[in-house]
Amino acid sequence: MAAELARDLAGKVAVITGGSSGIGKGMAEKFAAEGAAVVIADIVDDRGEAVAAELNDQGGTALFVHTDVAEPAQIGRLVAATVDTFGGLDIMVNNAGISGTMHRKFLEDDLADFHKVLSVNLLGVMAGTRDAGRHMSTHGGGSIINLTSIGGIQAGGGVQTYRASKAAVIQFTKSAAIELAYYGIRVNAIAPGNIPTPLLKSSASDENRAAVEEFEAGIRQTMRDDRPLKREGTAEDVAEAALYFASDKSRYVTGTVLPIDGGTVAGKVIRSSGKPIPAN
Structure with missing residues (x-):
């Protein structure tokens, strides 16, 4: 019992869209390990069901619900299924996304x-925030976590529609945080950067997959060169940030955007010539 109470999300119910792979799966695993009942929402049924089964086999509590987040009615059904199954909804993670x-x-x-x-x-993201917020507003509040990207913070070439969508998520998150604070609902965003996931490859056709993979490798190498921290980021790094926002440790935090990017958006690395800097 003491170990159960020590877990940050014990007794909580969380929904994670796009939870069958990559960052979403990492968050599902982290939340389950911290005691939450986790609902995995995705359009890839076999993969989502496998992740839920794995979490249950490890002693967690998980459920898979087929959900296409591009259809708001399906998100409404997802929230209803979560509440019907587990009796509530405390944490909503709007993670599902595509590159284009x-x-x-x-x-x-x-x-x-x-x-x-x-x-x-x-x-x-908007429908997930709205529908989760409708439940949370009459049940003591909760935490909503929206996944954006450093591509929504920093301007740059390529994937312009993706960048625009992620920038919009940031503005929406801040606006929703202001409005939903009245109900005790915290709304924050996480902006991952250079975290290896299947997102970009999934946007390529079979004919140009090799070219896209080569292009992606070049982009990632450039980001590594410019990143202040030289360790590679992982889905677990993002999951740790999500755990903070999901838990009561962030009870006074809302409307924030947290980059998980090794310092990339702070600025490019200044490469020293190795010569001493003269004193003024």
């Missing part, structure tokens, strides 16, 4: 995937 089709130049972008990217990356 890669183009080497914006002038070559036909914007054909604009509505798809915005539907998943922005509409899904």
Whole structure:
């Protein structure tokens, strides 16, 4: 009993969209280990069911619910299923996201995937925040965590629709935090950077997958070179930040955007010539 009470999320109920792989899976594992009942929402049924089964086998409590976050009605059903199964909802993680089709130049972008990217990356976050907030507003509050990206903070070339969607998530998160604070609901965002996940590869067709992988490798190497901290980021690093926002340790924190990026958005590394700096 003492060990159970020591866990940060004991007795809590959490929903994680896009929870079957990558960062979402890492958060599901972390939350389950900290005592939360975890609902994994995803469109990849076999993978989501496997993660839920794995968590249950490890002594956790997990459920998979097929959910396409681009369809707000499905998010409403997800929240209802969570409350019906576990009796409440304390933590909502709007993590599901897609990169969109890669183009080497914006002038070559036909914007054909604009509505798809915005539907998943922005509409899904807004509907998830709204529907979770509707429950939390009458049940003592809660924590909502939205996943953005350092691509929504820093300007740059490539994946412009993705960058725009993630920047919109930041502004929405801050605005929702102001409005929902009245109900004791905290709304914060996490901005991962250079965390290896299947996100970018999933946007490539079979014909250009090799080219996209080469392009991605170049981008990631550039980010490594510019990153102040030289250790590689992992899904667990993001999960630790999510745990902080989900737990009572952040009870006085809302409307924030936390980059998990090894210092990338702070600025590029200044490479020294090795010569001593003269005193003034």
